[in-house]
């Protein structure tokens with residue numbers, strides 16, 4: 001992770017486990033007293049959310065610096081939360097440092113542990129303790145059906161979209177408690193198929209601040225994406241995909257989830273008969289990694305095409321589970337490779353002997369070659385394109401691995 005003081009905005013949720021207990025580790029930005037006011041406010045805000053959500057708070061201090069006014073201030077706030085706090089004194093790099101832990105305990109925040117994140121000293125013991133103290137979570141019954149996370153930047157129309165879906169006739173709706181605390185899951189049944197909608201806008205945080213809203217949205221987005229089969233990424237039609245939309249799209253694909261691009265507020269776009277095709281081209285040329293992603297043009301306001309999301313999500317869900325037989329795979333791709341073999345590198349002829357699909361959700365393919373290390377990314381892209389051409393996999397990221405075979 002980038003060592004940027006202040007806000008770490010990327011990847012601040014880690015799903016992990018220790019001693020067979022699984023939990024989320026939330027990494028807040030850290031409180032840097034020298035950062036500017038806006039930064040400090042943001043960090044305080046994210047820390048507040050993390051504290052609200054947490055079952056346990058790990059309060060990291062610098063062992064060498066000890067208690068400064070800032071730490072004392074934070075300690076005061078933490079005492080008020082009534083949550084379990086574990087003080088971790090980091091940078092205790094030498095074994096004898098651990099004796100000084102008494103000083104740290106004096107602050108009266110409960111348990112204190114000395115660790116050295118650099119050499120790992122004390123970390124395993126600390127984690128044993130943390131895992132043993134975490135409450136046993138009674139897992140809510142996993143809702144049945146194809147789960148669709150509705151994600152996107154603030155104000156793209158997520159709540160309107162979900163409400164419009166739920167307002168449809170022919171839909172059996174039952175609300176279920178969310179598996180996370182910050183989204184509302186709703187189970188719907190449509191034409192005999194069960195779906196779970198994970199609505200990341202459902203519990204709206206009352207803030208008008210744009211940065212705060214976006215930060216809060218991104219935390220929810222990551223968690224909802226982790227839980228879903230397919231993510232419906234909403235963007236605003238008049239603006240087109242902006243940088244942050246593309247970043248969310250990449251997160252979804254990297255997580256191996258199905259992706260549907262939902263262009264909302266289509267009612268605001270002036271249209272001719274060509275507009276849909278032009279718009280698709282515009283999106284896919286701007287970001288080639290979206291070329292295999294189905295695009296749906298909707299208006300949550302008028303309800304136009306909103307109903308299509310469920311059958312389309314089902315299609316992507318099925319594609320993500322699709323397994324192609326080895327014979328068919330080798331037959332089809334074998335002739336493509338024969339026609340366009342990987343270019344020789346340094347007079348070495350590169351051969352691909354055999355292909356297998358080794359996994360689904362997301363689909364994973366292994367290509368066995370005499371020189372896997374010499375195969376270029378552009379050729380891997382060629383192979384991916386051929387797989388898609390023969391077998392589909394619309395909306396689904398594919399994993400492609402190369403392995404050595406003599």
Ligand code: GDP
Pocket residue numbers: 152153154155156157158159160161201264265266267268298299300301302
């Ligand atoms: P969220 O923050 O993503 O949940 O967005 P909301 O559902 O709260 O919508 C944000 C704003 O966009 C609201 O004023 C909605 O009325 C408006 N909005 C949502 N969908 C549409 C749409 O399809 N067309 C138009 N014109 N406005 C929409």
